[in-house]
Amino acid sequence: MAGKTLYDKLWGEHVVRQDEDGTALIYIDRHLLHEVTSPQAFEGLRLAGRKPWRVDANLCTPDHNVPTTEVEGGPENIEDPISRIQVLTLDKNAQEFGILEFPMGDPRQGIVHVVGPEEGATLPGMTVVCGDSHTSTHGALGCLAHGIGTSEVEHVLATQCLIQKKMKNMLIKVDGQLQPGVGPKDVILYIIGQIGTAGGTGYAIEFGGQVFRDMSIEGRMTVCNMAIEAGARAGMVAVDDKTIDYVKGRPFAPTGELWDRAVEHWKTLHSDPDADFDVVLEFDGSQIEPQVTWGTSPEMVIPITGKVPNPDYETDPVREAGMRRALEYMGLEAETPATEIPVDYVFIGSCTNSRIEDLRAAAEIVKGRKVSDRVEQALVVPGSGLVKMQAEKEGLDKIFKEAGFQWRNPGCSMCLAMNADRLPPKKHCASTSNRNFEGRQGAGGRTHLVSPQMAAAAAIAGHFVDVREFL
Amino acid sequence: MEQFGRLTAIVAPLDRANVDTDAIIPKQFLKSIQRTGFGPYLFDEWRYLDVGQPGQDCSNRPVNPEFVLNQPRYQGAKILLARENFGCGSSREHAPWALKDYGFDVIIAPSFAEIFFNNSFKNGILPIVLDEVTVDQLFKEVQAQEGYQLTVDLEAQTITKPNGEVIHFEVDPFRRHCLLQGLDDIGLTLQYAAEIRAYEERRKQEAPWLFMHLHEIAEKFDQI
Numbered sequence: 098m099a100g101k102t103l104y105d106k107l108w109g110e111h112v113v114r115q116d117e118d119g120t121a122l123i124y125i126d127r128h129l130l131h132e133v134t135s136p137q138a139f140e141g142l143r144l145a146g147r148k149p150w151r152v153d154a155n156l157c158t159p160d161h162n163v164p165t166t167e168v169e170g171g172p173e174n175i176e177d178p179i180s181r182i183q184v185l186t187l188d189k190n191a192q193e194f195g196i197l198e199f200p201m202g203d204p205r206q207g208i209v210h211v212v213g214p215e216e217g218a219t220l221p222g223m224t225v226v227c228g229d230s231h232t233s234t235h236g237a238l239g240c241l242a243h244g245i246g247t248s249e250v251e252h253v254l255a256t257q258c259l260i261q262k263k264m265k266n267m268l269i270k271v272d273g274q275l276q277p278g279v280g281p282k283d284v285i286l287y288i289i290g291q292i293g294t295a296g297g298t299g300y301a302i303e304f305g306g307q308v309f310r311d312m313s314i315e316g317r318m319t320v321c322n323m324a325i326e327a328g329a330r331a332g333m334v335a336v337d338d339k340t341i342d343y344v345k346g347r348p349f350a351p352t353g354e355l356w357d358r359a360v361e362h363w364k365t366l367h368s369d370p371d372a373d374f375d376v377v378l379e380f381d382g383s384q385i386e387p388q389v390t391w392g393t394s395p396e397m398v399i400p401i402t403g404k405v406p407n408p409d410y411e412t413d414p415v416r417e418a419g420m421r422r423a424l425e426y427m428g429l430e431a432e433t434p435a436t437e438i439p440v441d442y443v444f445i446g447s448c449t450n451s452r453i454e455d456l457r458a459a460a461e462i463v464k465g466r467k468v469s470d471r472v473e474q475a476l477v478v479p480g481s482g483l484v485k486m487q488a489e490k491e492g493l494d495k496i497f498k499e500a501g502f503q504w505r506n507p508g509c510s511m512c513l514a515m516n517a518d519r520l521p522p523k524k525h526c527a528s529t530s531n532r533n534f535e536g537r538q539g540a541g542g543r544t545h546l547v548s549p550q551m552a553a554a555a556a557i558a559g560h561f562v563d564v565r566e567f568l
Numbered sequence: 569m570e571q572f573g574r575l576t577a578i579v580a581p582l583d584r585a586n587v588d589t590d591a592i593i594p595k596q597f598l599k600s601i602q603r604t605g606f607g608p609y610l611f612d613e614w615r616y617l618d619v620g621q622p623g624q625d626c627s628n629r630p631v632n633p634e635f636v637l638n639q640p641r642y643q644g645a646k647i648l649l650a651r652e653n654f655g656c657g658s659s660r661e662h663a664p665w666a667l668k669d670y671g672f673d674v675i676i677a678p679s680f681a682e683i684f685f686n687n688s689f690k691n692g693i694l695p696i697v698l699d700e701v702t703v704d705q706l707f708k709e710v711q712a713q714e715g716y717q718l719t720v721d722l723e724a725q726t727i728t729k730p731n732g733e734v735i736h737f738e739v740d741p742f743r744r745h746c747l748l749q750g751l752d753d754i755g756l757t758l759q760y761a762a763e764i765r766a767y768e769e770r771r772k773q774e775a776p777w778l779f780m781h782l783h784e785i786a787e788k789f790d791q792i
Contacts, residue, residue, distance in 0.1 A: 113767045120742045126778045136601035179599040197782045230659040246661035246687035256757040295653040351777035359777045534590040540619045
């Protein structure tokens with residue numbers, strides 16, 4: 098009998114019951130909540146007279162709507178009345194149902210996918226869900242983590258379980274050594290460019306190989322975060338010593354004898370050498386260059402040394418039509434070199450790239466340089482209050498501010514522009530976020546997804562540029 | 569959960585691949601704390617020429633006459649014909665809420681993004697996967713014939729064309745059962761409450777670190 102994959106193990110440990118047709122009840126260890134996808138779920142509980150099944154499995158924090166500028170006096174004073182209602186509704190629901198919340202103003206508040214791992218609320222081997230597709234982030238710690246809809250948020254609150262069928266196993270193996278200036282974001286954008294935004298649909302993706310073994314936990318989070326952009330609900334990386342070092346000492350991590358027992362178990366959370374994957378894809382990490390997206394889907398990506406593709410050469414008519422629409426929306430000509438795409442806005446933040454390591458990487462490029470006059474706004478939005486504090490301790494805020502960046506408070510911010518941070522129509526944004534869909538960062542806005550280093554370099558140059566020239 | 573059985577309705581063709589949930593319902597409308605009222609804002613950025621705001625009365629907004637749902641021949645459509653990877657991106661259930669509120673009960677596409685696919689069933693929408701050749705043929709027929717209607721029968725798992733041709737489709741038996749009966753998932757799961765409790769008791773022995781008391785720990789850290 099073949100060995101088990103990491104996903105097989107995580108799945109197996111969490112099956113409460115399974116029917117003959119494969120429909121299973123899966124137990125959820127950690128449920129994270131934010132203000133946008135939870136209000137209707139809490140309302141559903143109230144209407145049915147139900148209580149949370151296990152209050153301690155839940156943790157919530159507002160992130161999508163929170164302003165990144167200072168709000169005196171807390172959420173009651175959020176200017177946008179609808180954002181205010183949503184944040185206050187989360188506060189109210191957390192209190193009513195007894196769920197732990199890191200509210201606005203708490204240093205532990207931040208983007209839910211930054212907060213979970215940072216607090217040790219996400220532990221290896223857990224099933225982690227949240228009403229947010231980027232929940233795949235937590236797979237970096239050897240978790241089975243994925244996004245759910247609001248009906249499922251209510252289902253998890255009420256039953257601590259989800260009704261699911263097992264996904265298939267995909268291994269994406271990237272070996273070799275990354276070039277200097279090439280980071281986790283480039284790796285995942287490159288993979289999405291290769292397999293497409295539906296390439297992982299139906300699979301749980303395990304990221305393996307030397308590149309991911311060498312990668313920090315923060316970097317693995319960036320990669321797993323965008324598994325959903327490759328169509329896979331869940332991405333994951335095997336537990337190793339780095340994982341265990343990362344978790345150690347975090348507030349909700351076990352201690353003492355419990356820690357030792359947990360570590361013993363966590364060390365088994367990797368695919369067996371003879372594990373059977375449905376699909377194995379291999380890439381050479383040393384060939385990956387810094388990436389930049391040119392279109393309106395994350396798969397529309399090119400290396401910085403490349404050119405915007407020409408739809409005349411596309412043979413599939415549906416794809417060709419999509420490319421033409423994307424070129425028009427983005428205001429780009431086919432075959433424009435990536436380095437000639439202008440940059441009007443810069444956004445460094447989001448659950449993909451707002452951790453301390455991302456800010457350090459960007460600051461290293463920015464240090465001693467100035468944001469180009471052509472750039473109308475350059476934002477740095479740390480992922481959590483604690484990331485912000487750490488960055489300030491290291492003086493990163495000064496580096497950014499001296500260069501002409503704005504240093505903001507934590508939240509999702511311009512990744513999806515639910516708060517006041519918005520990309521105006523027709524403006525090009527170098528963004529470290531995860532989606533370049535039409536209107537994502539603001540109606541009519543033109544998003545180009547890049548790594549934090551590439552965003553920093555673009556801010557300085559006023560157009561996209563190969564960050565390797567800045568090293 | 570809403571029930572679905574059988575339907576004969578006009579088909580609207582949305583001829584784009586990778587339609588994402590940001591396009592289905594833009595983010596400004598996610599600020600609602602209700603489940604209803606999203607229909608007028610479905611495909612807002614494509615449907616109207618201005619930028620919509622939550623709570624806005626859409627009756628006087630400038631519509632984009634090019635957009636398929638604004639064409640008179642597709643008014644009253646309850647079946648949406650789409651291309652591959654429909655519903656990709658964000659997990660927002662506001663997307664199926666908006667589609668349902670607008671009037672769509674069935675979506676036919678060669679493939680769907682998983683979270684959207686799942687969310688649709690929970691809201692009484694039937695997403696049907698057909699192979700690309702069949703979908704392509706449907707696009708041709710819908711565009712060629714005004715008032716083109718299909719009959720979708722979930723019980724029989726069939727789609728019947730105006731010319732009487734029948735297409736069989738696959739659907740997960742559990743989901744089919746729930747949709748036909750309009751069953752409440754939570755109620756179903758709670759039938760197994762004893763099994764969930766037993767699982768928890770076993771896990772508390774095997775992996776007690778998964779059952780930490782968050783409030784107590786948070787309070788301890790608050791004091792430091």
